[in-house]
Amino acid sequence: MQRVPVLRLGDVLLVSIQVDLADELAPWLQEDLADEIVATGARAVLIDISALEVVDSFTGRTLSTIAAVSRVLDAETVVVGMRPAVAITLVELGLTLHGVRTALTVELGLAVLHGGPTASLAAPAADDLRASP
Amino acid sequence: MDAATTARFGALLRGHHDGLLKDWTARVMGGLHGLSEAELGRQVEELYAALLTAVDEGGTLDVGGPASAELRAVLAELSRQRAQQGFTSTETVTSVYALKEAVTEVLDTNDAQQLRDFVAYSALIDQLGLFTVEVYARAREELISDQAEQLLELSTPVVKLWDGVVAVPLIGTLDSARAQVVMERLLQTLVDTGSPYAIIDITGVPAVDTQVAQHILRTVVAARLMGADCVISGIRPQIAQTIVMLGIEFGDIVTKASLADALLHTLRAGGYEVVRRPPRDA
Numbered sequence: 001m002q003r004v005p006v007l008r009l010g011d012v013l014l015v016s017i018q019v020d021l022a023d024e025l026a027p028w029l030q031e032d033l034a035d036e037i038v039a040t041g042a043r044a045v046l047i048d049i050s051a052l053e054v055v056d057s058f059t060g061r062t063l064s065t066i067a068a069v070s071r072v073l074d075a076e077t078v079v080v081g082m083r084p085a086v087a088i089t090l091v092e093l094g095l096t097l098h099g100v101r102t103a104l105t106v107e108l109g110l111a112v113l114h115g116g117p118t119a120s121l122a123a124p125a126a127d128d129l130r131a132s133p
Numbered sequence: 134m135d136a137a138t139t140a141r142f143g144a145l146l147r148g149h150h151d152g153l154l155k156d157w158t159a160r161v162m163g164g165l166h167g168l169s170e171a172e173l174g175r176q177v178e179e180l181y182a183a184l185l186t187a188v189d190e191g192g193t194l195d196v197g198g199p200a201s202a203e204l205r206a207v208l209a210e211l212s213r214q215r216a217q218q219g220f221t222s223t224e225t226v227t228s229v230y231a232l233k234e235a236v237t238e239v240l241d242t243n244d245a246q247q248l249r250d251f252v253a254y255s256a257l258i259d260q261l262g263l264f265t266v267e268v269y270a271r272a273r274e275e276l277i278s279d280q281a282e283q284l285l286e287l288s289t290p291v292v293k294l295w296d297g298v299v300a301v302p303l304i305g306t307l308d309s310a311r312a313q314v315v316m317e318r319l320l321q322t323l324v325d326t327g328s329p330y331a332i333i334d335i336t337g338v339p340a341v342d343t344q345v346a347q348h349i350l351r352t353v354v355a356a357r358l359m360g361a362d363c364v365i366s367g368i369r370p371q372i373a374q375t376i377v378m379l380g381i382e383f384g385d386i387v388t389k390a391s392l393a394d395a396l397l398h399t400l401r402a403g404g405y406e407v408v409r410r411p412p413r414d415a
Binding site for chain 1: 317359
């Protein structure tokens with residue numbers, strides 16, 4: 001089975017998930033990302049899920065876990081490109097992707113990481129997310 | 134109706150063609166208001182002709198049978214028209230039942246055979262009436278569902294207010310179906326326009342209860358999951374009181390009294406500065 005490639009963009013790691021995060025793939029991705037953050041000293045992880053049409057609770061938990069692991073390694077996680085249908089499903093399932101920041105596109109995600117204007121509106125919310133375990 | 138009775142019915146319709154037609158039209162006229170005599174006359178004539186065709190073709194007359202296809206079509210058309218013109222079901226069916234009364238007039242009720250026939254005719258006309266009511270009800274239901282759909286389409290626009298700011302002016306009661314449409318539209322627009330800010334304006338929502346609040350909250354949470362932030366605006370004083378009394382918590386979601394405030398807020402958050410230029414001296 002192929003692994004999900006982790007690309008390095010300066011001090012940001014970019015992961016584009018193209019296939020369903022199957023059972024073995026999720027822990028591999030977690031391991032790869034943790035290794036890569038330590039190896040490169042990356043400041044942030046950008047996960048693009050625009051190709052995912054279905055996000056179940058397992059995938060949601062994986063994303064939350066990645067965010068938690070990254071935070072321990074002092075890197076922020078931003079999930080970008082979530083589809084409307086996926087967002088609606090997650091809300092209906094009651095999953096809120098705890099501890100994960102989100103952005104519409106990769107570009108906006110980078111802006112969020114660089115403290116761009118988009119990050120300021122939900123400043124209290126973002127603080128909450130960062131503070132929560 | 135068996136073949137012999139049908140044949141006698143046909144003969145009766147033919148024998149008293151003009152008299153029955155006139156009497157029928159007059160009786161329909163009495164029960165309906167707002168239709169011209171000429172139009173009614175034409176409708177009844179059409180119905181009469183269809184009835185004759187059904188009698189001639191079938192041998193035996195049966196409302197559900199293949200020979201009555203044209204009769205059914207004419208009745209359905211009439212019924213649909215009446216439904217669209219706003220007549221009640223009683224007024225519509227009276228147009229059919231009036232034939233029964235007209236037929237009574239030309240029959241000799243002292244004659245046992247004719248009386249037996251009349252019972253058969255009467256049953257037939259009842260069936261025609263029932264068919265008419267069914268079509269009428271169906272037409273009304275179609276009308277209602279069409280209107281509901283149009284209303285749904287009409288009342289959920291998503292507008293772009295600024296580069297990166299979209300707004301949904303909600304108007305009318307927010308039930309689950311509408312909330313779903315609003316959510317889908319808004320999220321899709323966020324993706325299409327790449328807007329990181331959305332304003333949900335509830336000026337036009339007559340009342341906010343826990344369920345409506347729940348719908349709005351879910352929309353905001355979904356938008357957040359996608360990476361866009363929502364501001365809720367257009368909260369009238371009364372609604373604000375209700376929200377507090379119901380104990381609805383909007384958490385860290387920004388709420389503003391007016392759409393203008395909300396736009397200003399999002400502009401500032403987006404890094405814009407709104408400055409009023411001092412008037413130029415002449």
